[in-house]
Amino acid sequence: MAKLDETLTMLKDLTDAKGIPGNEREVREVMKQYIAPYADEITTDGIGSLIAKKVGKEGGPKIMVAGHLDEVGFMITQIDDKGFLRFQTVGGWWGQVMLAQRVTIVTRQGEVTGIIGSKPPHILSAEARKKPIEIKDMFIDIGASSREEAQGWGVRPGDMVVPYFEFTVMNNEKMLLAKAWDNRIGCAIAIDVLRQLKGVEHPNVVYGVGNVQEEVGLRGAKTATYKIEPDIGFAVDVGIAGDTPGISEREAMSKMGKGPQVVVYDASMVAHKGLRDFVTDTADELNIPYQFESIPGGGTDAGSIHLTHKGVPALAITIATRYIHSHAAMLHRDDYENAVKLIVEVIKRLDRETVDKITFE
Numbered sequence: 001m002a003k004l005d006e007t008l009t010m011l012k013d014l015t016d017a018k019g020i021p022g023n024e025r026e027v028r029e030v031m032k033q034y035i036a037p038y039a040d041e042i043t044t045d046g047i048g049s050l051i052a053k054k055v056g057k058e059g060g061p062k063i064m065v066a067g068h069l070d071e072v073g074f075m076i077t078q079i080d081d082k083g084f085l086r087f088q089t090v091g092g093w094w095g096q097v098m099l100a101q102r103v104t105i106v107t108r109q110g111e112v113t114g115i116i117g118s119k120p121p122h123i124l125s126a127e128a129r130k131k132p133i134e135i136k137d138m139f140i141d142i143g144a145s146s147r148e149e150a151q152g153w154g155v156r157p158g159d160m161v162v163p164y165f166e167f168t169v170m171n172n173e174k175m176l177l178a179k180a181w182d183n184r185i186g187c188a189i190a191i192d193v194l195r196q197l198k199g200v201e202h203p204n205v206v207y208g209v210g211n212v213q214e215e216v217g218l219r220g221a222k223t224a225t226y227k228i229e230p231d232i233g234f235a236v237d238v239g240i241a242g243d244t245p246g247i248s249e250r251e252a253m254s255k256m257g258k259g260p261q262v263v264v265y266d267a268s269m270v271a272h273k274g275l276r277d278f279v280t281d282t283a284d285e286l287n288i289p290y291q292f293e294s295i296p297g298g299g300t301d302a303g304s305i306h307l308t309h310k311g312v313p314a315l316a317i318t319i320a321t322r323y324i325h326s327h328a329a330m331l332h333r334d335d336y337e338n339a340v341k342l343i344v345e346v347i348k349r350l351d352r353e354t355v356d357k358i359t360f361e
Helices: 008-015 025-037 124-130 147-152 179-198 220-226 271-286 331-347 352-359
Strands: 042-046 051-055 062-066 073-079 083-092 104-109 111-116 160-165 175-178 205-211 232-240 260-266 291-297 312-321 329-332
Touching: 008 025, 008 175, 008 179, 025 042, 025 051, 025 179, 025 205, 051 179, 051 220, 062 179, 062 220, 073 147, 104 175, 175 179, 179 205, 179 232, 179 312, 179 329, 179 331, 205 220, 232 291, 232 331, 260 271, 271 312, 271 331, 271 352, 291 312, 312 329, 312 331, 329 331
Parallel strands: 062 205, 062 232, 232 312, 260 291
Antiparallel strands: 042 051, 051 205, 073 083, 073 160, 104 111, 104 160, 175 329, 260 312
16 A cells, blocks of 8 residues: 555545444544644534634634535344344445445444345346345344344444445555545545645634534534534535446536536535635636536535525535445545645635625625
8 A cells, every 4th residue: 555645644544434424423533633733613513513613814704614524324223133233224325336345333342343245146046136135135244143142242223334445545646445435535625724724814714514414414514504604605525426437428527636526506505606606716717627517416515504594605515536325435636635725715715895795696
């Protein structure tokens, strides 16, 4: 594996951390450790979203830059008498990416390794081989021989289950492979934005946020936004990369390495026109690459941010990512770095007069 620099070490620590919706504590602690040196104050909302505040100008506009802490995973619902575990998906999964994959069950007594069980092809009929197995029929094998043995290892209904995958820098060292890019890359962007603003004058108060429970309905974004009452909100997340075989430009236009995605439309929000234009004008002025994206299905935390309190001009800025909502996904380091650069430059320009102009455009 390539030698990890400071940024890669942070990305590895964030993606290695385990945290499905409702179980984000471990991820929150990692994000807190990395963002604390650049924040004036760190708080949480009532359900666990992390809020790091950095004052540029006291009383200036409040700017929210929010990733989400949670990753898609599973939750144990039953232990059968032979020690096999039944589970519930938490977040959106496609059954074909799940079978025979290694998982980690996080119990109060420690971690237990498991695998999502599958039948060998030798005993499947030709017809059965063609049919995908439904998620409701899947189970996790932890090598227990009875319910009592599994319980003795600490396994209980409600325990979270996370995909197991090792953070990997590819041969092309710009390409990074890991679990949970959705959305630890957004958390990393929020950390890095505050880092790059350290010691820099900016005419506002910036909030770097790690929201909880995005994957089950953009929930933490709602509570965190109520607490902050921002003037402008950015959701930073992953988007669809349209540069692999089988994906047409009609389905997804973006390419890895061609800049962050400015999301003009998704199922949760129509992007705020004034804010969208201000961001793209800033990128054009500074020659920061970006791509437009629209996603007819799915959404980001901007969907909750813009509808909270009295309404917030909001925009989703995302990173084109391959294979999201599976055990491992891949993204391009340049897109991450350009997203940070763009958001930092936008924040430097968001004084009260500009924010008022954007809001009423």
